[in-house]
Amino acid sequence: MSLVRENLLRRAWLRLFAITVLSFTSAEYxxxxxxxxxxxxxxxxxxxxxxxxRFMDIGAAPRGIRxxxxxxxxxxxxxxxxxxxxx
Amino acid sequence: MARAxxxxxxxxxxxxxxxPGIWIFIAFDCTSFGLFFLVFMVERLAQPATxxxxxxxxxxxxxxxxxxxxxxxxxxxxxxxxxxxxGDMRRTRNLLYGAIVIGSGFGVIKIAEYVxxxxxxxxxxxxxxxxxxxALTGVHLLHYLIGLAVLAVLAAGAARPISxxxxxxxxxxxxxxxxxxxxxxxxxxxxxxxxxxLLGAR
Numbered sequence: 001m002s003l004v005r006e007n008l009l010r011r012a013w014l015r016l017f018a019i020t021v022l023s024f025t026s027a028e029y030x031x032x033x034x035x036x037x038x039x040x041x042x043x044x045x046x047x048x049x050x051x052x053x054r055f056m057d058i059g060a061a062p063r064g065i066r067x068x069x070x071x072x073x074x075x076x077x078x079x080x081x082x083x084x085x086x087x
Numbered sequence: 088m089a090r091a092x093x094x095x096x097x098x099x100x101x102x103x104x105x106x107p108g109i110w111i112f113i114a115f116d117c118t119s120f121g122l123f124f125l126v127f128m129v130e131r132l133a134q135p136a137t138x139x140x141x142x143x144x145x146x147x148x149x150x151x152x153x154x155x156x157x158x159x160x161x162x163x164x165x166x167x168x169x170x171x172x173x174g175d176m177r178r179t180r181n182l183l184y185g186a187i188v189i190g191s192g193f194g195v196i197k198i199a200e201y202v203x204x205x206x207x208x209x210x211x212x213x214x215x216x217x218x219x220x221x222a223l224t225g226v227h228l229l230h231y232l233i234g235l236a237v238l239a240v241l242a243a244g245a246a247r248p249i250s251x252x253x254x255x256x257x258x259x260x261x262x263x264x265x266x267x268x269x270x271x272x273x274x275x276x277x278x279x280x281x282x283x284x285l286l287g288a289r
Contacts, residue, residue, distance in 0.1 A: 005169060013124035013162035017155060024151045027285035037286060045280040048274045055165040056270045061110045069110075072117050076124055076278055084286060085137040 012054035019043050037084050041077040048073035109264040112148035113271045116230075120275050123226075124282060125240050127219045134215065139215035142287025144209065150284035154276060161273040164238065170264040172261055176245045179262070183242035186269070197228055213240060220283055225271070226248055227279055234272045237265040 011037040030036035049070070052058040058066055133140045167182035204210075204217075211221045241262055251254045 006166065009162060009165050009169075013158065016158045016162075018221045019286065020151065020154050020158065023281065024147060024287065027147065040281050040285045044277050047277045051270055051274045051277070053159065055161050055265055062107055065110045068114055072121060073274075073278075076121055079121075079125060080128055080282060080286075082130060083125075085142075086131045087128075 001023055009054060014051055016047055019047060023047075032086065038081060041081050041084075045073040045077035094134075095166060109267045113267060116133050116271060117275070120278070122218075123223055127282065129162075129225070130215055137214055138216045139287040141214055141220075142283065144204075144207075145220070145284050146200070147284045149196055150280045155198050155274040156189060156192045156196070157276050160186040161270050163189065163245050164266045164269045167241075168262055171245065171262040174255065176249060180245035183238050183245060184289070187235060187238050188240065190231075190269075191239070193231060194228070195236070197224065197231075223279055223283065225273055230272050230275065234269045237268055242266045 020043075022038050026036045026039040030039065035072070052069055052073075058069060061069065163182050163186040167186065169177050170176075170182060171179040201221075209217060211218050244258055244261065249258060
């Protein structure tokens with residue numbers, strides 16, 4: 001396995017770890033709830049995109065599924081935020 | 088047993104050849120979970136106070152630890168997948184066993200969480216939030232258990248001697264599919280953790 005790819009994976013893992021902690025901290029300590037929820041859901045979408053790109057090699061998926069799965073986390077985060085705001 | 092430098096042909100195979108069937112399954116499963124998320128958020132509209140106060144009863148720190156466990160095991164599986172494609176079966180096997188050991192922590196914490204909730208008198212009958220909590224995390228736990236079993240089968244497969252290129256190509260195909268499935272378990276949890284544990288935190 002090339003060292004470059006291994007480093008890419010390690011960096012993705014560290015990034016995921018860091019933003020997971022950031023998401024938890026936002027939920028617990030951010031003053032304004034709407035900003036906290038926006039941060040939590042944006043971070044969730046970013047995490048899923050990192051997993052799709054780095055761990056799952058989404059570039060290797062059939063084209064239609066690649067587009068669909070790339071849009072899926074953004075759609076979920078936007079839908080959750082809209083319905084959270086509406087509540 | 089295949090060696091690291093023996094047959095790198097699979098690693099160099101066209102990326103498009105990588106497990107197309109499992110991608111369709113993943114897209115279908117993500118759609119199903121997306122619909123569950125939608126139903127949860129729509130139900131929350133009717134009683135946001137109940138959903139938020141029930142979410143306070145969950146321990147977000149346990150959710151955080153479980154997220155870190157799944158992210159770590161997913162990373163190790165990605166390393167195992169690449170080692171398998173490079174033909175390093177010994178490393179593949181060791182990494183898969185490592186992913187299983189670390190990933191097992193998720194199940195232990197989840198079961199402990201269920202037991203703690205049930206002991207506190209919190210069940211599916213408590214309120215609508217907990218119907219969703221038990222249903223969504225239960226379905227996810229089932230996916231996780233299947234994933235663990237798949238990883239165990241793949242680790243056992245990597246431990247067997249592989250005598251020819253055909254066998255190795257077939258094994259790598261299964262490894263690609265199993266790894267993708269495990270990553271899917273991880274990415275579904277990312278949204279479950281955010282939606283169930285964090286949206287109503289504090």
